[in-house]
Amino acid sequence: xxxxxxxxxxxxxxxxxxxxxxxxxxxxxxxxxxxxxxxxxxxxxxxxxxxxxxxxxxxxxxxxxxxxxxxxxxxxxxxxxxxxxxxxxxxxxxxxxxxxxxxxxxxxxxxxxxxx
Numbered sequence: 001x002x003x004x005x006x007x008x009x010x011x012x013x014x015x016x017x018x019x020x021x022x023x024x025x026x027x028x029x030x031x032x033x034x035x036x037x038x039x040x041x042x043x044x045x046x047x048x049x050x051x052x053x054x055x056x057x058x059x060x061x062x063x064x065x066x067x068x069x070x071x072x073x074x075x076x077x078x079x080x081x082x083x084x085x086x087x088x089x090x091x092x093x094x095x096x097x098x099x100x101x102x103x104x105x106x107x108x109x110x111x112x113x114x115x116x
Contacts, residue, residue: 004109015106018099025075026050027092028057028067036089037077041066048096 004011023044027036043066050060050067061068078085 011102015099015102018095018102021095022046022048022099025092026072027089028060028072036085036092038075038088038092039072040075041072043071 023046024041026039026041026045026048028039028050043064045064045066047064050057066072076088078088
């Protein structure tokens with residue numbers, strides 16, 4: 001517990017960076033050789049993975065105005081390189097997973113402090 005308290009500024013800083021990544025990035029894949037592609041979006045959403053056939057992408061366009069209005073920038077893609085695509089896709093998934101773990105950790109920490 002002392003570790004968490006002594007490193008709380010770093011933990012909160014990392015969490016804020018992960019929150020920005022979680023809210024303002026997404027992968028949009030049309031099952032083509034450029035998958036995975038990570039985009040910066042100007043509209044925050046909880047959903048981060050938009051993958052599927054063209055029919056599914058059309059559904060995203062109708063549901064999310066930021067995608068339909070091209071309000072995003074391409075951040076990185078693998079350009080058909082399998083190894084690079086694996087690293088990008090896995091790295092992005094790990095970052096999003098860490099955000100969920102830290103979010104749950106903060107909730108449990110708050111409950112622990114309340115019940116103490």
